[in-house]
Amino acid sequence: MFCNQCEQTAQGTGCTKIGVCGKTNEVAGLQDLLTYALQGLSLVAVEGRKVGIVDQAINRFTAEATFACLTNVDFDPLRFQNWINSAVQLREELKKKVAAAGGKVDFAAAAASFVPAGTLEGLIAQGEQLDFINTLDPNPDLRSLKQITVYGLRGLAAYADHAAILGQEDDTVYAFIHQALADLTRTDLSLETLVGLALKCGEVNLKAMELLDAGNTGTYGHPVPTPVPLGQKKGKAILVSGHDLKDLDMLLKQTEGKGINIYTHGEMLPTHAYPELKKYPHFFGHYGTAWQNQQKELPNFPGAILFTTNCIQKPHDSYKANVFTTGLVGWPDVAHVGADKDFTPVINRALALPGFAEDVDRGTVLTGFARNTVLGVADKVIDAVKSKAIRHFFLVGGCDGAKPGRNYYTEFVEQVPQDCMVLTLACGKFRFFDKQLGDIGGIPRLLDVGQCNDAYSAIQIAVALAGAFNCGVNDLPLSMILSWYEQKAVVILLTLFSLGIKDIRLGPSLPAFITPNVLNVLVENFAVKPIAATPAEDLQAILG
Ligand code: FS2
Ligand code: SF4
Numbered sequence: 001m002f003c004n005q006c007e008q009t010a011q012g013t014g015c016t017k018i019g020v021c022g023k024t025n026e027v028a029g030l031q032d033l034l035t036y037a038l039q040g041l042s043l044v045a046v047e048g049r050k051v052g053i054v055d056q057a058i059n060r061f062t063a064e065a066t067f068a069c070l071t072n073v074d075f076d077p078l079r080f081q082n083w084i085n086s087a088v089q090l091r092e093e094l095k096k097k098v099a100a101a102g103g104k105v106d107f108a109a110a111a112a113s114f115v116p117a118g119t120l121e122g123l124i125a126q127g128e129q130l131d132f133i134n135t136l137d138p139n140p141d142l143r144s145l146k147q148i149t150v151y152g153l154r155g156l157a158a159y160a161d162h163a164a165i166l167g168q169e170d171d172t173v174y175a176f177i178h179q180a181l182a183d184l185t186r187t188d189l190s191l192e193t194l195v196g197l198a199l200k201c202g203e204v205n206l207k208a209m210e211l212l213d214a215g216n217t218g219t220y221g222h223p224v225p226t227p228v229p230l231g232q233k234k235g236k237a238i239l240v241s242g243h244d245l246k247d248l249d250m251l252l253k254q255t256e257g258k259g260i261n262i263y264t265h266g267e268m269l270p271t272h273a274y275p276e277l278k279k280y281p282h283f284f285g286h287y288g289t290a291w292q293n294q295q296k297e298l299p300n301f302p303g304a305i306l307f308t309t310n311c312i313q314k315p316h317d318s319y320k321a322n323v324f325t326t327g328l329v330g331w332p333d334v335a336h337v338g339a340d341k342d343f344t345p346v347i348n349r350a351l352a353l354p355g356f357a358e359d360v361d362r363g364t365v366l367t368g369f370a371r372n373t374v375l376g377v378a379d380k381v382i383d384a385v386k387s388k389a390i391r392h393f394f395l396v397g398g399c400d401g402a403k404p405g406r407n408y409y410t411e412f413v414e415q416v417p418q419d420c421m422v423l424t425l426a427c428g429k430f431r432f433f434d435k436q437l438g439d440i441g442g443i444p445r446l447l448d449v450g451q452c453n454d455a456y457s458a459i460q461i462a463v464a465l466a467g468a469f470n471c472g473v474n475d476l477p478l479s480m481i482l483s484w485y486e487q488k489a490v491v492i493l494l495t496l497f498s499l500g501i502k503d504i505r506l507g508p509s510l511p512a513f514i515t516p517n518v519l520n521v522l523v524e525n526f527a528v529k530p531i532a533a534t535p536a537e538d539l540q541a542i543l544g
Helices: 025-050 056-067 077-100 120-130 140-165 171-183 191-220 245-254 266-273 291-300 344-352 371-376 378-386 404-415 427-431 452-468 487-498 516-526 535-543
Strands: 226-229 236-241 260-264 283-286 304-308 323-326 335-337 364-367 392-398 420-425 446-450 478-483 505-507
Touching: 025 056, 025 077, 025 120, 025 171, 056 077, 056 140, 056 171, 077 120, 140 171, 140 191, 140 487, 140 516, 171 191, 191 245, 191 452, 191 487, 226 266, 226 283, 236 245, 236 266, 236 291, 236 344, 245 260, 245 266, 245 304, 245 344, 260 266, 260 344, 266 283, 266 291, 266 364, 266 427, 266 446, 266 452, 304 344, 323 344, 335 344, 364 446, 371 378, 371 446, 371 452, 378 452, 392 404, 392 427, 392 452, 404 427, 404 478, 404 505, 404 535, 420 427, 420 452, 446 452, 452 487, 478 487, 487 516
Parallel strands: 236 260, 236 304, 260 283, 304 323, 323 335, 392 420, 392 478, 420 446, 478 505
Antiparallel strands: 226 364
16 A cells, blocks of 8 residues: 555654554555546546536536545445445446547547456455555656645545535536546646646635535534533433534434433534524533544443544444444444434444533633624724734644644744733644633634634635735734644645735645755745744744
């Protein structure tokens, strides 16, 4: 296997025996093979669009299967076997339709005629032989740029899928995913063209995130500032992890009146702020911190645990029987709730487990400062900046992870001067989410914008402030201090680049898949820089 798509990749270069995330050699090969099969399907889909054939089922399939290859989503080989076979079957069916419409169905790229082995073992062998990442391009810099786009597409597909689940779709997003996957089979593209493709991925992702924002806020209302209990309530309990509001909503409906309290985990914390979710009286509080602590925290949860989307880690035997997955997330031998979303097995497990024996108060954290709330007090914020009550804004957000270097983000927020605000989003916030930072003129100094899925909201806040001050986002008293881990972060970074946003500080380490030459291109164009050794150095450089 060779995988270097996430920040915790082995030795900072690549996982070659087993993933640090727990991904096996077999699943790595199957994910490579699936991506290859999707390239074949995409080549035909691109030709189909030229003759007016747009297949909605293929659009959804492509987004889901691409998302399934994102870090910490699906570890189940059998599900990848299905994805691969379905991709080839859809490709062949589409070829017939495209040919009948007079379109092109003969391709030079071998991916368009790939024949999958008939057994799981055969597919694994094909995946290993393919060595997908290392053979994307013979030129290391072009290969690096192609990797950026492959990984960016996984993040983009995740957002497109989340949005589609809530009924928000746009064919420009699917058309780009197909075009990009098809383009990546070519070896005649220049460095400039591949830089353009990566930036286009970021640009299209803004659309996907806008669709997701419309899906979330259109269905569940705009988040409102909401204190979320960190303690426990006596009684049966279910913990919901991941990012999917609709799964949570359906579970809340199915548990009404059953005497079960629902808790959020990880990236689900901001869901407490949505009016159409917070209305449920049994939607109680938040348990635990970021994804990488789940093996320590989940054994102590006395109820059932539902994983929607990433990030799942190998469930230890002490709590495996309590774990359920749904949607694209999967782990071998862990019970999966299918498309019918009948959560009865989850509910029955929760009822069979002891639940919490007593009420415990551990205080609250505030969430719900998405774009509608923040822009609702825009006048106050603008006045505070003009009167110098607010000197600077820091967006400290992104993914969390296990590396010790990530303490930088906790220390950074602790050291931010009292006259500066901190906006945060995504699971990186758990490094400091319960800190009491006070307020400036009644506006809390620490504002939780939401999940990584709500990056659109943070961008809209920045754009609106720039509009109010009649300047560009780069001219605002705003600095972005980002942490990355997986491919949603990769595509968000590409979106920020596509918007021309400069001077982003990125950590805790730079991606292994970026060569020095490609890094130079990014530094020259966007002045992106690694976080300094200490927060004090970066604060000094930013604030002077
Ligand atoms: Fe955090 Fe994990 Fe949100 Fe990422 S829960 S690192 O994949 O999606 O951010
Ligand atoms: Fe390694 Fe990350 Fe790939 Fe997992 S996703 S195999 S940890 S690089």
